[in-house]
Amino acid sequence: MQTLTDWLRLVFRICLSGTLMIEAILGLVPSLNRGNVPSVAGGFNDFYSNDLFFQNAAFGVLYFIISIWLLFGIKTNIVSAVGGILLVLPAMVVPELGGTELATKLALAAVFAVPLAFFGGGRYAIMDRGNWRQAF
16 A cells, blocks of 8 residues: 555656646747647736736746656655645636636646645655655
8 A cells, every 4th residue: 555655646746747847838938839728827928918928937937946846756745835836826816817727727736736745755756754764
């Protein structure tokens, strides 16, 4: 059972990292969004008429860094909580950002982030809260 939960934590980390990476790419290079994929950063451009380039770039960089940290499993508890909050909070503050597709993506991101925030990254994380207790 322990190995199953470790594998689930690894899969949750990869899924949340992929979601944040897609958001980062769409925030940094909005011209790549040819399929009109709903995104938090892209929604800012639609709602505020392209005046928030630097805010989108800042969100994109933050999403990218959090995605890389999640992929390697560095401080998974804190990083997944921050990533989930930075992904869901802007969509909650500006309700006109997206429709049901964005709401579905954000709900899935919350489902991936909450167990990681509570239980950590598991055995397959590089630097997690419980991993270095086992090393010493």
